[in-house]
Amino acid sequence: MIKNIELTIPQLTFELAKQPKKYLEGGRGAGKTTILGKRLRDIAANLPRSSNALVGCTYSQMLSRTLPSAIEGLEMYNLYQDVDYVVGKCGKKNGFEMPFQPPTGPSGWNNIIHFSNGTIYQLVSLDNPNSGRGLNSSSITGDEAALLDPEKLYVNVKATNRVAKKAVYGNNPYVGSEAYYSSTPITKKGKWYVEMEKKALEDPTTYFFLKCSALSNPYLRAGWFKEMREEATSELIYNAEILNIRPKEITDGFYANINxxxxxxxxxxxxxxxxxxxxxxxxxxxxxxxxxxxxxxxxxxxxxxxxxxxxxxxxxxxxxxxxxxxxxxxxxxxxxxxxxxxxxxxxxxxxxxxxxxxxxxxxxxxxxxxxxxxxxxxxxxxxxxxxxxxxxxxxxxxxxxxxxxxxxxxxxxxxxxxxxxxxxxxxxxxxxxxxxxxxxxxxxxxxxxxxxxxxxxxxxxxxxxxxxxxxxxxxxxxxxxxxxxxxxxxxxxxxxxx
Missing domain, CATH: 3.30.420.40 (ATPase, nucleotide binding domain)
Structure with a gap:
C-alpha cells in the first residue's frame, strides 16, 4: 500500500537539518509523533542490523507513553507490530535478521523493538542505570526529552553512542546521530532543554534547535484550536502545550528554596x-x-x-x-x-x-x-x-x-x-x-x-x-x-x- 505523507515546514526543516545532534521543542499538535515514527523507520532502513537507543525518563513513561507513540508513528509509514517488527521479544523465529550485537541473557529482549532487517531499538529508561548497560548504540532518540535528567542522559546513554562507522553503512549520517523531541518544559527541571537553543547558536555545525507551535500544522482538523483553548481552562498550559510559549519563571516564590x-x-x-x-x-x-x-x-x-x-x-x-x-x-x-x-x-x-x-x-x-x-x-x-x-x-x-x-x-x-x-x-x-x-x-x-x-x-x-x-x-x-x-x-x- 502506497501512503502519501505530507510533512509540515518545521517537520521538513528538522528532517533536512544535517547536524548530528538535533532538538525539537514543539507544541502538542505540531506533529512530533509523525517525525518520531519517520526517524525510527529511517534508521531501521538505513542501518540494518544496528543497535539503537530509544530513551525516556522512566520505564513507566516508556511503557505508557513512548512505546504507544512509537507504534503509532511507525504505523503512519506502513510498519506494523508483529509483522515488520516485534516488541519485547526476539523475532528470529519469525525469520528476522539478527543484529550485529544481539542482547544477551534470558531477559535481554524484554525491552527491545526488533525489526525484520535486524535493526533493534533498546528502550532505555534513565531511572534504571542498568537499562542501557552493555549497549553500543549507533543512534539515540529521546522522547519527552525536557523530562530527561541531563547528567543521567550523558552517563547512561550518550556514552553508549560510540559505534564506529561500519563499512556496510558508508558515511550514513544516521550513524552517531541524536534527536530529541519535547514540548516546552513547564517546571524548573526542564530548563536544560531550552538552554540547548543557546548551544545551537554557539555551535551550529554540531547542534540544531527548532521551535514550533501547533499553528505550524495545517492538517489539524477544523475547530481543534478552539476546542483546545476552551478545554484547557488555563492560559499558561494552553500557551505552553499548544502554542509552545515558555512560561515566565516565578522569581518571588512562596517555596523560595525549592531545588x-x-x-x-x-x-x-x-x-x-x-x-x-x-x-x-x-x-x-x-x-x-x-x-x-x-x-x-x-x-x-x-x-x-x-x-x-x-x-x-x-x-x-x-x-x-x-x-x-x-x-x-x-x-x-x-x-x-x-x-x-x-x-x-x-x-x-x-x-x-x-x-x-x-x-x-x-x-x-x-x-x-x-x-x-x-x-x-x-x-x-x-x-x-x-x-x-x-x-x-x-x-x-x-x-x-x-x-x-x-x-x-x-x-x-x-x-x-x-x-x-x-x-x-x-x-x-x-x-x-x-x-x-x-x-x-x-x-x-x-x-x-x-x-x-x-x-x-x-x-x-x-x-x-x-x-x-x-x-x-x-x-x-x-x-x-x-x-x-x-x-x-x-x-x-x-x-x-x-
Whole structure:
C-alpha cells in the first residue's frame, strides 16, 4: 500500500537539518509523533542490523507513553507490530535478521523493538542505570526529552553512542546521530532543554534547535484550536502545550528554596514494571510500581477540599519526609470520586492500611446537606474499604508566615527536621503548584501565599495553590512546634514584595 505523507515546514526543516545532534521543542499538535515514527523507520532502513537507543525518563513513561507513540508513528509509514517488527521479544523465529550485537541473557529482549532487517531499538529508561548497560548504540532518540535528567542522559546513554562507522553503512549520517523531541518544559527541571537553543547558536555545525507551535500544522482538523483553548481552562498550559510559549519563571516564590536537583527524585520499582512488560494496562500502574514507599508503614494523607478536591500522600522515612503521590478531581466530580476512582485503586495493594488524615481546618465543620463533617465522610469511605483512619488536623489553621518560614527552612536543610523529597513523576501537578506559588507582602502578615490563582478561571486548578495547600498542612502540623522551639531563622529568607 502506497501512503502519501505530507510533512509540515518545521517537520521538513528538522528532517533536512544535517547536524548530528538535533532538538525539537514543539507544541502538542505540531506533529512530533509523525517525525518520531519517520526517524525510527529511517534508521531501521538505513542501518540494518544496528543497535539503537530509544530513551525516556522512566520505564513507566516508556511503557505508557513512548512505546504507544512509537507504534503509532511507525504505523503512519506502513510498519506494523508483529509483522515488520516485534516488541519485547526476539523475532528470529519469525525469520528476522539478527543484529550485529544481539542482547544477551534470558531477559535481554524484554525491552527491545526488533525489526525484520535486524535493526533493534533498546528502550532505555534513565531511572534504571542498568537499562542501557552493555549497549553500543549507533543512534539515540529521546522522547519527552525536557523530562530527561541531563547528567543521567550523558552517563547512561550518550556514552553508549560510540559505534564506529561500519563499512556496510558508508558515511550514513544516521550513524552517531541524536534527536530529541519535547514540548516546552513547564517546571524548573526542564530548563536544560531550552538552554540547548543557546548551544545551537554557539555551535551550529554540531547542534540544531527548532521551535514550533501547533499553528505550524495545517492538517489539524477544523475547530481543534478552539476546542483546545476552551478545554484547557488555563492560559499558561494552553500557551505552553499548544502554542509552545515558555512560561515566565516565578522569581518571588512562596517555596523560595525549592531545588529540583535536591528535592525531586525518581524511584520506580522497575522489577515490577518489567513483569507487566509491554502489555501493561492502566490498572497495572498502582503503588506496586513505586519503590519509594514503605509497604508496611502507615500513609499520611492530606486533603484540600471545595469545588476542586485534591490529595497529597506522604510517608516518613528515617530523616526524610517523602511526598509519594498526589491526586485531584474537578467539578462535577466530588470528594468521594477522588477516593473511589483514584486513591483506593492505586493503594489497594498497600500492606499497612492505616492513614493519618490531615486537611483544611474547615473539614471539622458539617457540610451542607449532611450531619457528618468532611473528615467524617472521608473516614466512612476509607473504613468501608478496610482502612483505619486517625484524624490529625487541628481546628485552626497556621499562619502563612509560619508555613513560609518552616517549609523554606526544611527545604534549605534545617537541623533536626527531615529533608523534604518529592517523587517528581507521581507529583507533576503538585510540583507546578509549588513552583508557581507566589509570595506577597500581606496585610496582616509579613508574607502571604498569593491565592489569586484559585479565583482565576484562566489557570488550571491543579496548577493553582490547592495542591500546595494540601502539601503544607501535615508539614506545619507535625513540625512547626519543633521549629518554633528552636532559634528562628526568619532573617535568612529574603522576601521581595511588589
Amino acid at each position: 529540583p536537583d535536591k528535592h525531586y527524585y525518581t524511584d520506580y520499582n522497575n522489577s515490577y514494571l518489567e513483569t507487566i512488560g509491554v502489555v501493561a494496562k492502566k490498572e497495572h500502574f498502582n503503588c506496586h510500581q513505586d519503590n519509594d514507599i514503605q509497604r508496611h508503614e502507615p500513609l499520611i494523607l492530606s486533603l484540600d477540599w471545595g469545588v476542586f478536591n485534591c490529595a497529597v500522600v506522604m510517608q516518613k522515612h528515617e530523616n526524610e519526609l517523602r511526598i509519594l503521590k498526589s491526586f485531584f478531581v474537578k467539578s462535577p466530580k466530588l470528594l468521594d470520586d477522588l477516593f473511589i476512582e483514584q486513591f483506593l485503586p492505586y493503594y489497594q495493594p498497600h500492606q499497612e492500611k492505616i492513614i493519618y488524615l490531615y486537611g483544611g481546618h474547615d473539614g471539622h465543620n458539617r457540610s451542607a446537606n449532611s450531619n457528618r463533617t468532611l473528615f467524617q465522610q472521608v473516614e466512612d469511605i476509607l473504613q468501608k474499604h478496610g482502612w483505619k483512619v486517625y484524624v490529625m488536623s487541628k481546628a485552626s489553621a497556621a499562619s502563612h508566615f509560619d508555613k513560609y518560614l518552616l517549609i523554606n527552612a526544611m527545604l534549605k536543610g534545617y537541623s533536626g527536621l527531615p529533608t523534604i523529597r518529592i517523587n517528581e513523576h507521581n507529583n507533576a501537578d503538585l510540583i507546578i503548584s509549588l513552583e508557581r506559588a507566589e509570595a506577597r507582602e500581606g496585610l496582616t502578615e509579613a508574607v502571604e501565599k498569593w491565592k489569586g490563582s484559585e479565583r482565576n478561571k484562566s489557570i488550571l486548578q491543579q496548577h493553582a495553590t490547592h495542591l500546595s495547600d494540601a502539601f503544607d498542612i501535615p508539614i506545619v502540623t507535625m513540625y512547626n512546634d519543633i521549629f518554633k522551639g528552636k532559634k528562628s531563622f526568619a532573617g535568612e529568607f529574603k522576601i521581595k514584595t511588589t
